[in-house]
Amino acid sequence: MSKRQNSKHKIDRRLGVNLWGRPKSPLNNREYGPGQHGQRRKKPTDFGTQLMSKQKLKGYYGNIGEKQFRRLFDEAVRRKGDTGENLIGLLERRLDTVVYRLKFVPTVFAARQIVNHGHILVNGKRVNIPSYQVKEGDVIEVKEKSRELPVVLGAVSSSERDVPDYLEVDHGSMKGKLIRSPALADVPYPVQMEPNLVVEFYSR
Template sequence: MSKRISAKHKIDRRLGVNLWGRPKSPFNKREYGPGQHGQGRRRKPSDFGIQLMAKQRLKGYYGNIGEKQFRKYYDEAVRRRGDTGENLIGLLEHRLDAMIYRAKFVPTVFAARQFVNHGHVLVNGKRVTVPSYVVKIGDVVEVRQKSKELPLVLEAIASSEREIPDYLEVDHKKLAASITRTPKLEDVPYPAQMEPNLVIEFYSR
């Protein structure tokens, strides 16, 4: 399990944003970095530093994506036709754990990864335990019958903290969802500004 899970609130402060828009984020009260020197004077970041921060924000938002896997998403985004930054966002939003989170079946992106890992999710009727599984347009993703009464799921459904984006079709009675189209950056409800163009610049140096 990634160490990032146990320190997820530090990510907000280190990156200087409330990354997931959660009211409990310590960044809401302490808008400076974690640790002894968090309030020290910060130098103006270089172009490299700005690009790196953009990459860390986007990578961090999706919970547990390692550098090697994230680089693969970049390579695939470059290979595809069209705007590379938009392609990157589309690839990330087609991840199974991202879709579970977007559909509000779980309260956090970290919970989404664990939820999939533990076998609570079906794709077209078959159990899938790989968070990075690519959900295709029209695939039916649903919570297993035995998992529908889990407190985690009931809490997420009842929460008014997030809105469901319009590129998803979600039925909370059946706990089923599907992607109707690949979203563009402007369609994705990021609480913090994401700049995939800077991520592309970082990798293409």
């Protein structure tokens, strides 16, 4: 697991977007990066635009480490079809991402933590690896002893997000299932993601 040195709000301000669509993001009040005090942004180069797209996508999924993200990209290249779509599919099938999408936790960072701490079962077996690739038809559930955790109860009762239609969930039993691997258009990103620019960045 990569160490996240910066707070979620600093990531938002550095990238200049409300990455997770959270109501408390500082970008809701001011749209400039940390320490800039309202200075105008320079027009980015092509490289800068591609780099920012990569950092935005990588940051959205809990600030995944560069080596791990590059491995996912290489796997996306190896697979048939569009590399950008393949990359999104691999990112969305990470266990921590699925736990977040199912609204078992409020943030991707909490999802990584709850998986690490062994609170999640996949097909009845404990899995504590956030990067574990969930397969279509896999059943993901919160362990019975963990279902009363405040972080879980708060997320389930929140109206801040909806569960996307490539997943199905029963919050009463705290169980969910991946119905199909999503395409880019299926993923409810609060900001525009451009995996095609990520492909260009790594193809330079």
